[in-house]
Amino acid sequence: MVKEKVIAILAEYKDCDAEDIDAAQSFEELKLDSLDTVEIVMNLEEAFDIELKITEDLKTVQDVIDAIEKLV
């Protein structure tokens, strides 16, 4: 559930299809820079009504999904 929602939000941000995003990919591989990453994390926080700690550990889409799953 969380995974689909995260990927959908990412796909909307990037204007691409959800199928084009693999959870194992890093933000860097998705061509998202640090400012993009901060904005996406803020969008995710709003969507899930949670507060995430933005740290260096959030490298891949899966890292973000795992962090959200701990909180919801």
Next chain:
Amino acid sequence: MLRSKVCDLLKIEYPILQGGMAWIADAALASAVSEAGGLGIISAMGTDCERLRSEIRKVKTLTDKPFGVNLMLMSPGVEDMAKLVVEEGVPVVTTGAGNPSKYMEAWLAAGIKVVPVAASVAFARLMERIGASAVIAEGGEAGGHVGDTSTMALVPQVCDAVRIPVIAAGGIGDGRGLAACLMLGASGVQMGTRFLVAQECGIHENYKKKILKASDIATLVTGRRSGHPIRTLKSPLARRYAEMEFDRSVCDDQLSGLRAGGLKKAVLDGSESEGYFMAGQIAGMIREEQSARDIVRSVVSEAEELLKRCDAWLV
């Protein structure tokens, strides 16, 4: 008299911060700006802990007024410097190139006012949330490491998004810039390039000469390919980098090697061929070397004159 909430927050007379320019912003420049009523800032970049500590202590002998230290969060040794600013009782810390969240608890506990540089709305909101006292919204007109969005577009959007005071940076070099930024919703400005030619600024005279003769189109941004864009004067090295950046046969390591150490060579040696002379787009407007006091005073008095005449637009 010009006053804003940034003055009360940082306990300074005028809402002007001096950019914490790497290799450049030392105790001599920072103390002169603080003495002039702005906020002088020492850069921790290009120093080690021992030298940073001695620069901080030197500022304290030269002025009783508040000052700041700028930490580039990507730079080596930053963890130790983050502790050092607490030990030395630095009143204000500005941060660049990253997210300072892991240091916030210690800094806030020490009563340090933390003022991060933000190049986007989301980042500014995040900084407010983790306890920043103010944010510096820096547009892409600035010198050195830059974001994409221009000051004109970034500042009002950041002002709408956060409640903490916003300090505008990038493209500001005189009282018109200060007054305009107040109109955009900012409570103060940070200037770097203008202070490069302060008499108290110890950069090589070639660097100063280049700023003084620069035109409005004298800068360019290199490093977009590597994800670390830097605005610099169009020196031979910068032009070569810009050319190579578009050449796919040039690998990334070759590129980063080309630029490495270039700022240091500009600051210390004024090297024509190997220097990387970082500067903002406003360099073209800067025409004379002045004392930090004269710079601060002239920017403030010009802004005051303009603000007094604001209602001239209403008929």
